[in-house]
Amino acid sequence: MARLEPSPDEARAARLLRAQEIAWRLAPFVSVGLLIAAWEIVARSGTVTPYLLPSVGTVLARIWDDAVAGDLWINMILTLFRAFAGFAIAAIIGVAVGFAMARSRIANWFFDPLISVGFPMPKIAFLPVIILWLGTFDISKISMVVFETTFPVVTGTLVGIAGVERELIWSARNMGASEREVLRQVVLPAALPQIMTGLQVALPLALIVAVVSEMVMGGYGLGGAMMTAYRFANSAGVFAGIVEIAAVGWVVVKLMALVRRRLLLWHPEALEPSTV
Amino acid sequence: MKSALIRYTPIAIMALAWELIAQLGLVSSSALPPLSKVVIAWVDLLRSGDLFAASAASLYRGASGLALAIAIGAVLGIAMAWWRPANALLGPLVEMFYPMPKSALIPVTVIWLGFGDGSKILLIFLGCMLPVTIGAFNGARGSERVLVWSARSMGASRLRMLWDVVVPSAMPELLNGVRTALALSFILLVSSELIVARQGLGYLIGYLGADGNYESMFAVVLTVAFLGFAADRLYMLLMGRVLAWRD
DSSP: OOOOOOOHHHHHHHHHHHHHHHHHHHHHHHHHHHHHHHHHHHHHHTSSOTTTSOOHHHHHHHHHHHHHHTHHHHHHHHHHHHHHHHHHHHHHHHHHHHHHHHHOHHHHHHHHHHHHHHTTSOGGGGHHHHHHHHTTSHHHHHHHHHHHHHHHHHHHHHHHHHTSOHHHHHHHHHTTOOHHHIIIIIIHHHHHHHHHHHHHHHHHHHHHHHHHHHHHHOSSSHHHHHHHHHHTTOHHHHHHHHHHHHHHHHHHHHHHHHHHHHHTTTSGGGGSOOOO | OHHHHHHTHHHHHHHHHHHHHHHTTSSOTTTSOOHHHHHHHHHHHHHHTHHHHHHHHHHHHHHHHHHHHHHHHHHHHHHHHHOHHHHHHHHHHHHHHTTSOGGGGHHHHHHHHOSSHHHHHHHHHHHHHHHHHHHHHHHHHTSOHHHHHHHHHTTOOHHHHIIIIIHHHHHHHHHHHHHHHHHHHHHHHHHHHHHSOSSSHHHHHHHHHHTTOHHHHHHHHHHHHHHHHHHHHHHHHHHHHHGGGOO
16 A cells, blocks of 8 residues: 655644754753853943953853862862751651651640741741850751751651551551551651652752851851852852852752652652653 | 640740750850840840831841742743743743752842842842742643633633633642742841841841840840741731632
């Protein structure tokens, strides 16, 4: 049977569609490119001083210098260490408190009002108190991160545990699982998506708080380096800091999304396209 | 009434523990002044008008920045869901800047607009816009196909549909995005005032702390914490009203 040749009109329509598809694919590069071009054009046009907006080249050169001198890596590692140390402690405390509240009525009675009042509070206001108590060392920056990020982990854990189907727990008990086994093998995995959501709220907060603490306390770290550059009116250094911190934030958040997908491969949500 | 009393006992216990630890001298009174002295300092601050002036300055900055962020963020998010070119161009930028720790913008907003209100409003606007945009985008994109189809079959114009179908279905997620933005706005407000400002609650905390006036410093810290908490509760109340039409 002879194959039907597409009419010229159909072929043109198909070509047009393919061209459109390619155009949509290219759009991300176009918009990021436009942003960088606009930055460079405004910086070079002389409508603003280089202090207000240094050119892209100056900022990249500054980042390169920092990288070669090694400052960039020291600062980055310090900021990441503070953010992640605080985040890890908050994750452990948050999940533990969430489980304790789900298990014990007394724990629930004690923590519930503290969490519901503490969650919406801007904990960062306590930063001077923390400095007063612990000084301006790593410990105070990490404590600030812990204080700010524990709350979303607790609420995520609570929501997760509350959403576990009763039937799952009953059938596990029926089959002779101990309380411990039920918690570890049924409740924890079933609550994991919500716990991960809580952690995903906490992680960007950890970075924000680490950077702010460094800005207030000074010293090394990406936030501290930015404030030093700002005090010396070195605006290329300030813009370099923004680019560096943005890059760190982007990588960290993407990695967290990957971890989530890996941990929840078994969960139906892994089938849906992820928005992150 | 009685259940509320039982519910909030733990907070009273914490307050009592604070007072006892300070009164018994377990820690030095400069590290933790007794709660009763903090309350007295708070009343003094309120009487002198300092607390009121600082709160007014801070709340003005927070409200202006947040209002801008909500208005522009919501329009951008709905536009991105409604019109593909807007999504193609803005989507990558949103994805690039969303994970950025927004506190990094504090020095640059000061370089651009100085120590006053302008830099804080710009910071809060930039920092709070994207959660609203993403909420509006997800909500509008998730508007039910059936509703859109039936509105179209009944001859609704594109604009009519946007207003009557897409915006209402975007509302719940949009309002959730605004709640995230509200919490962020307090964090950014206080941090930027702690770091560079000549007025406002964050500045007052830093000033009193540097002065060694710890009782007053604790009083202002607690005031900020309470304002953040009250703003969130008020917002939840309002959100319940707005969404009352949904079952």
